[in-house]
Amino acid sequence: MTDGATGRARAGAKTVADLLRRRGEQIAQRWADLPFFQAVFTVTRDEAVEACHAVVDSLSAVAESGRVDDLEAPGFQPIREQLIAMTASRARSGLSTAQVDREVGALREAALELLAADAPEEAGEARVQLVTLFATLRVMVVDTMLQENQEIVLRQRQQLLEMATPVIKLWDRLVAVPLIGMLDSARSQVVMENLLEAIVEHKATIVILDITGVSTVDSLVAHHLMKTVASARLMGAECVISGIRPAIAQTIVQLGLDLGPVTTRASLADALEWALERREGRDLPTRGNP
């Protein structure tokens, strides 16, 4: 860029900064009625106007510094938090990135019209600067949205990992499954499949299902447990359910749930002791219900 062009760009940016400062109130009033602000600040219009002011001031500061195409311009910093909150709110209401981007793009019109009215003679370069400034704002909004989505994905991946249920080989032919968290249909299916595969792999004859980490036991969870026990038995392995806390024992009784012939123990230690004793004399196949 030649010195002349740089000078013109600086002058244009200055014009934009002046315009935004002078006409801030009018722009804010018009923006407050646009969907991007209106849909987020639903309680009072004043709140929306105030948010618009913050954005206008910030844009003005960026234009003043002449870094209209710089995402890292210091002027953008004050509204970054606010934009993250707003875009997150818009995304939550089901808008796609492209739709939010379009809403932000709509903000440009008000400023362009006022520019044309105020300074028709130097509109050329100032217009370029203004358009660039709003393009940068759009990129920033899209960027924050993507970052937000990325964080959601990371958080959920973490949760999934925590949910994964390992099958632990405790002893020769003895495996344990520590169940943690909620036990819904999908998860109990995974638990059951993993467990049955592990029975084959480890030649397990005894399985300890530890439910210390299961937050609540209702009839559905009990049903899942019973299904797991039944399928393990069909394969020739015997199950013991351990880690039944007093509160859970009471719940099970109060709900009238029938765990049938399943062996239960209070703690994993008790279950392990039972399993080892059982294994010693174990040449008995698992007995069916009488």
Place this chain on the structure above:
Amino acid sequence: MTSSSTIPVLDLGGLLLVSIQGELPDDAAVSLQKDVTAAVANTGSRGLIIDISALDMVDSFLARVLAEVAASSRLLAARTVLVGMRPAVAITLVELGLSLPGMDTARTVTEAAASFGVTIEQTDRPGRGTS
């Protein structure tokens, strides 16, 4: 034997062993049921071991046949142990609500035999021994 069943019922001296290899059509299942019940009565066996480790599918009909074999064997004073069920089969049966409550289960034929007090000695396989 005039039966169309191709599944042999082996007499191990007081124990009967039936190993189902491959898919079992419904008519074969019915004739197996007849053969096994007859064999239990004829030999006066105490135990019946049914090995289904080769089956990767057990439908509700076969499950019912197996349960009936176990029930009729019990009437003839023989206990039935089902052996070697695969994970997928176990899941399917439980989902169908067929958890075969009247039958005993074991992981291997060795374990099932041990439950009848018959010890099948572990011998070195060829190529793994010291010789």
